[in-house]
Amino acid sequence: MPDTMSNPKHDRDVLIVGGGIAGLSCALELTKQQISCRIFEASDRIGGRVQTDEVQGFLLDRGFQVFLTAYPEAARVLDYAALELCSFEPGALIHIGGRFHRLSDPWRRPQHLFATALSAAASLSDKLRIGSFRKSTTQPSLSELFHHPETKTLELLRQRGFSEVIIEKFFRPFLGGVFLDRELATSSRMCEFVFRMFSTGSAAIPKAGMKAIPEQLANQLPAETIVCNQSVTDVSGTSLTFSDGNRADGRAIVVATDAPAARRLFDDDYPASGQSVTCLYFAADQAPIKEPILLLNGDPTGPINNLCVPTLLSPNFAPNEKHLISVTVLGEHPDEESLIRDVLHQAHAWFPGEIESWSHLKSYSIPYALPTMNPPALSPVAKAAHRNGPHFICGDHCDTASINGAMASGRRAAEAVQQWISQK
Numbered sequence: 001m002p003d004t005m006s007n008p009k010h011d012r013d014v015l016i017v018g019g020g021i022a023g024l025s026c027a028l029e030l031t032k033q034q035i036s037c038r039i040f041e042a043s044d045r046i047g048g049r050v051q052t053d054e055v056q057g058f059l060l061d062r063g064f065q066v067f068l069t070a071y072p073e074a075a076r077v078l079d080y081a082a083l084e085l086c087s088f089e090p091g092a093l094i095h096i097g098g099r100f101h102r103l104s105d106p107w108r109r110p111q112h113l114f115a116t117a118l119s120a121a122a123s124l125s126d127k128l129r130i131g132s133f134r135k136s137t138t139q140p141s142l143s144e145l146f147h148h149p150e151t152k153t154l155e156l157l158r159q160r161g162f163s164e165v166i167i168e169k170f171f172r173p174f175l176g177g178v179f180l181d182r183e184l185a186t187s188s189r190m191c192e193f194v195f196r197m198f199s200t201g202s203a204a205i206p207k208a209g210m211k212a213i214p215e216q217l218a219n220q221l222p223a224e225t226i227v228c229n230q231s232v233t234d235v236s237g238t239s240l241t242f243s244d245g246n247r248a249d250g251r252a253i254v255v256a257t258d259a260p261a262a263r264r265l266f267d268d269d270y271p272a273s274g275q276s277v278t279c280l281y282f283a284a285d286q287a288p289i290k291e292p293i294l295l296l297n298g299d300p301t302g303p304i305n306n307l308c309v310p311t312l313l314s315p316n317f318a319p320n321e322k323h324l325i326s327v328t329v330l331g332e333h334p335d336e337e338s339l340i341r342d343v344l345h346q347a348h349a350w351f352p353g354e355i356e357s358w359s360h361l362k363s364y365s366i367p368y369a370l371p372t373m374n375p376p377a378l379s380p381v382a383k384a385a386h387r388n389g390p391h392f393i394c395g396d397h398c399d400t401a402s403i404n405g406a407m408a409s410g411r412r413a414a415e416a417v418q419q420w421i422s423q424k
């Protein structure tokens, strides 16, 4: 085992750039292997794209996100009970032509079978196809699933015989909201993975907001592993240079940033395109619906893609019996005022007489929320963590664009570092 103390040049064996889910997962695995490491995070806190802010007593995730309990890597690493996960009802209520239609999973919610069967979002044959699609994504092993031919999600859905109605009314807003890509150009492997995750587990949010996930990872690390407010400007050999001109040396360097930052640090043509999103939060006196379920826009007019009421999952998300409304609009919208107006206009049509008590709390415009996952982005799913020499890479751009992908990629980078060190 390397001994950093015997080599004063090394503060720690492994220097990790970025304290998001991938960097934290990498540090956790290195720590388990008894390899010393330090995370340098540019911002003032860990978590990267998984953050929760407290605003006027409301808990606002920085962009609406859900944690899928079936995520295999997360299930290995996280203590779900301690996260106090609050689950959504399976399925969705889809707004089509003036009213909401339920599309639920008949295997998990048989009491809703009748409403689902009558839903305008899908024909009976579509509903049967959902059943066979579910089977084809849940029966093979994950590794078999990731060897299915890769095409665009839209192509896959058409190949599976789904009607244009269910594609437009359900898959486009639902998967469009998950991939932040209403074109459904995202890899079919991502689609099959996500479908499997939704079919075999719950979509949930921790009671304290999404930030509880990175916090749980960070709490398992030895003290002084994480240094915040340290922006790395250069990676050269085994050294990092920071924006204040200081340097740190290690034996190996793991770049665990988002793809655009990795591209800048490695100064090469690393693919770095991403999907953007805007999330708006409103405070309300009443919840406009009764159950914790995702609402989708099945109509061709926007701007809302999806909406939910986190306080129906847990009252913890708002103070004084108020309700929190979370609205997701795909893309970036520089004119915030007109976006708020348009969102409220659409919400008024969805919930007549309800929105008078709504007051805008905050909007988050996120230019890079997810890496673009167009094919052949997931061929293979797991990208090599070792670049060259002492340089390693991880992040959601090295796996499925998700919390699970970031965790798996961070762990793999740690394993690759460990193997490399042991061979030296």
Ligand SMILES: Cc1cc2nc3c(=O)[nH]c(=O)nc-3n(C[C@H](O)[C@H](O)[C@H](O)COP(=O)(O)OP(=O)(O)OC[C@H]3O[C@@H](n4cnc5c(N)ncnc54)[C@H](O)[C@@H]3O)c2cc1C
Pocket: 017, 018, 019, 020, 021, 022, 023, 040, 041, 042, 043, 046, 047, 048, 049, 050, 062, 063, 064, 065, 066, 067, 068, 230, 231, 232, 233, 256, 257, 258, 261, 277, 366, 368, 369, 370, 394, 395, 396, 397, 401, 402, 403, 404, 406
């Ligand atoms: C709005 C939104 C919705 C999402 N929805 C879901 C969802 O429902 N389910 C799901 O599973 N996933 C979802 N995701 C994706 C998920 O959050 C990400 O895949 C995951 O958090 C990525 O983690 P990461 O560690 O790879 O990258 P990041 O979280 O981007 O972490 C990288 C870290 O590196 C730091 N950094 C960058 N440059 C430097 C530098 N030069 N020096 C030092 N530090 C640096 C950054 O500050 C950051 O903390 C969503 C993301 C967003 C934004």
